[in-house]
Amino acid sequence: MDVLCSVLSQLPMEEAVKTSILSCQWKYIWCHQTSLNFNCKTIMPRVAWSTREAVRQEFIKRVNAVLRQRNGAGVEKMNIRFDLDDRHAADVDRWVNLAIASKTKVLTLELWLDSPAIVYRLRVSDPERMEPYNFPFQLFDECNGSHLRSLHLSTVSLKLPTNFKGFLNLKKLYLSGVSITDEDLGHFVSKCSVLEFLGVLFCTMLETLTIPHSANQLKHLQIRCCPLLHKVRLNYSLKMLVYKGPVTYFVSDRTSSLTDACINLLDVRTSLKHLFAELSGSTSCPKSVATKCRDLERSIPPRSSTCFLGLRHVKLEVTILVSSESGTDVLDLGHLLKAAPSMEKLELHMWMRRKHKPYCRDDGDLRILPAHPHSHLKLVHITGFYGHKDQLELADHILRNCVVLEEMKVDPRVAIEKLSTSEDEYEESRNLDGLRVASEFLHDADRHGALTVSLSLPRPKVTMIWI
Template identity: 45%
Template sequence: MAKRKMTTSRRQQIHEATAAKRKKLGLRLNDLPMDILESFLSRLPIKDAVRTKALSCLWKHTSLCHKNLLFSSRTMMSQRSYTAYGTKSITAEEFVTRVNAVLQQHRGGGVEKFEVYFELENEYAEQIESWINFVISSRTKQLILDFSPTRSIKAPYSFPFRLFDATNGSHLQFLEVCSVSLKPPADFKGLVNLKRLHLVVVDITDEHIHLLLSNCNVLEFLGIYDCDNLTRLRTCHPSNQLKHLVVKKCYYLKEIELNYGLTTLEYGGELIPLSSPGKLLLTNICIDVRDICGAIEYLFTNLPSTLPHLKVLTLKCHEFERYILPDNPLKFIYLRHMRLELIFHGLWEKKTDALDFACLLEAAPLLENLELHMWMNCVHLRYRKNHGVLRSLPPCTHTNLKLVNITGFYGQKDQLELVLHILRNSVSLEVMRIDPKPYIAVGQPMMQPYEEFYFVDGSKVAMKYIRKADHRNIVNVLEVSRKDVENVSARRLIDPI
C-alpha cells in the first residue's frame, strides 16, 4: 500500500500539539533552575557563554562561574574582527572592554586560574589592577599576565605589589609575568604561599629579585628567562624551600649562588661560575652553554665539586680543542644518567678526540644510562683499515651501565674506538643503540652539503666493526643505505616535519 503524503495542515497540527505538550510539561529552557543554567554556561568557552546569555532576556541575570578564565585575542575575538586579508585583529581598547564585560558578569570566587595573553603597556594600569583585584577577591591560585609585545614597549606595566599583603596574596600559588616591571617595595611581605614563579622578559634588578625571593619562603620552582638587568642571582636564604631553578638567556648574568636545598638546575647562557655555601643536594643538572669549548673540560674544572648527590647530568657543548685530563679527576659517585650533546668542529683539521670520553666510565662508576648525541661538523673520513690500527685503552670494567644510546655516529676512527671501548668494558650492558643521524643538528644554522651520505658511512662502519664485536647480541644499529638518502636532504632525514 502506498503511503499518503502529509498535508501542510496536518504538519501544522502536529507542531501545535507538540508545542502544547511541551508547554504542559514545562520543558522550556528558561524554566530551569538558575544554578543549572549557570552550570551549563560554565561548560562553554567564555566567548560562547557571553553570546548564549544574549539569547534570552531572562538569561542576562545569570552569572558566569568559570573556574579557568583565559583572555587572549582569540578568546575575545568576534567574527567581525577579521580584516580584509582574512587575518584577525583587535585593538587594546576593544580587548580591555571585553575583558571588563566578562568580569562584570562573573560571579567571582572559585576561579582557579586567571590568564591574560595580550600586548598591553602601563597605559592600561588602572584596568589591569582591577583585574588583579578580581583575582585577589576570587582567591585565585594561578595568575598569568603575558603582555609580550610584537614591538618594543615604551613603558612596561608595573606590577602592583601594593595590592598584595600577607592576607590578600595568601591564596596565590603560581605566578607568571611576561614583559612587566617588577620593583617590590622594601617592606613587601606578600605572596607568602607562592610555590611557582616564572619571570619572562621582566624589568627586575639584583636587589629587587633578592627582596622578592626572601619573602617567598615556600617557593619551590623559579624560572627566569631573558632578563637583561640581572647580573647576580642569589637563591640562598635560610628559610628558602627552592627545589627547582631554571635560568635561560640572561646574558648579563655573571654569577649564580645556589640554594643548599636545590635539587634541579637548568641553565642556558654564557659560561658563569656556579657557587654555593656548602655541599648541594642537586640530583639533576642540565647545562647548555654555547661558549664551552669542551665537555670534558667543563665537567672536571667548571662544574661545582660539591655535588655528591648528582644522579642525572645533561651537558650541551661545542668541541673545538682537545683537553688533557687532570691527574686526579672528579668522581661522580651517584651519577646514574648522563646525556651529552656534543658538536665537534674543525673546518680543515679536527683537533678533538672522541675516545677521550672513555674516561666517563671511570668517573661515574654507578652510571646506568649513557647518551652520546654527536654531530661531526668537520672534515669527515669513514674508517678504513689503511687509516691505522684501532687504538685500545687499558681495561676499565664497568658493572652498572645497562643502556647506551649513540646518535650522530658517522663512522670516524675515534668514534669507532670509543664505542668499542664502551661495548667491551660494560659487562652488564643490556642494549646499545647506534643511529648515524645527528638529531642535535636540528636547529643548527647549516649542515654540510651531501652530509646525508655520512649517515650511510656510519651505518656501514657500525655493521662491519661493532656488530662483529658484539658477542652478546645487544647492539641495535639503524641501517641507512645509499638508496635511503638519494634525493633527500640531511635535514629532512633528521626532521621530516
C-alpha cells in the first residue's frame, strides 16, 4: 500500500482519480495523494454552464466531494485556482481549515482566472463588483501556522489582526494582486523570521515597501508592476533583487550584501540617468546588474567619480526610439568603463527605431572619449549593431581601452523584443550595414585579436522523414 501511494503521489490528481476504477482495492488509494491541485482542468468537466455563478457552485461542490474522501490523510501541497470571491468565503475557509488540519506545507490560493492587472481594471470599471476573499488569518495560531513553508496568495484581501503571530517557518511568500497596505505588509514580513523569498506583483495599494530588520534571512526580493510604489527600503541580508515597474528609489540602512539586480524600467527615459543618478546612489553596488528600458532622451553621466566599485557584470537592454540631437547617444555608455573599474563582462543589446544611415568616412572623424585603460573587462557582447556612428564610436572606445580583453562579439542582429515589426523589411539591409561597418572600421582598434563580427543565424528547422 505504501508503494502504491508513493506511485500515485507522483501523478496529477485527475490521473490518480482515474485509477479508482481498476478494482475495489484501488478505489480509495488516490485519496492518499499528498498533492491536491484544484482548477478548471483537474476538476471541472468540459460542458457549457448557464451562468458563471453556476460554474462556481459546481466547482465548490466537486472540491468538497474530493476533500470529504480524504479521511484525514495528510496534504503536503494544496493549490486552488478558480474564480471565487468574498461570497464564497465559508467554503474557502473550510478548505483552509483542512489545509491547517493536514499540516500542509505549500498553500496556494489564486482566486481569479485572469491576470491581476485585468482584475484591477475590472474592479475600477465596475465599483459594485464583489469584494475579494479575505484571507482568514484568525484560523492560524503559533502552533498550526508553523507547518507552512510556502504561501502564494492571488486576488485576495489581507487585513492583519492586531494579535497576528506570523508563520514561524514560512520561507516563501508570493502576493499577486492582493489588497494590502504598506503597514500590514511590513508587519506581515516582520512576523516571518525565516522568510527567504518575497514576491510582490500588482499590489496597487503599496506606496512604500520596507523590509524589516527582523526578516534577516530574506535573500530574494521580486517586485513587479506595483504602479504607486516609489520607495523600497532593502534589508541588509538581501542577495537578489528583481524589479519591473516605474522608477523606484532603493535605499538600504546598512551595508547591503546585494549581489544581483535585474531591473526593468517601464517609464524611465534614459538608462544612464537611472544607472548613475538613481541606482548608484541608493544602495550598495551589486556584483551583477541587468537593466531594461526605453531610451528617449540623452543624459550625461558624471565623469568625476567611480560609482560601481564592486560591479562585475553589466547587462543593458536598450530600446532607442528618438532620432534627434537630444536623443540617446550610445557613446555615452563608454563612461561605464570609468564608473565600473572592476567590470569583467558587458552585454549591450539594442534595438533602434530611429532612422540613421550607417557610418562612412564622409561623416567625419570618430569622436573619442578621454582615454581610460580598463584592466578587468574580458568579455563584451553587442547586438543590434546597425553601424551607426555612435555605436561604432562606443565599440572603438572599448577596444582601445580594455587592456585584458579576451573576446568582443559584435552582432548586427537584434536579440531583444521589438516594439514594432513594421520595419522588419529593412532589417536585412541594416544587418548587412552593421556587418560591413564593424568589419571595415573596428579591426584597427583590435590590439588583442579579440574582435568577432558575425550574424548569429537562427538554427535551421530539421524535418525528419521516416521511410
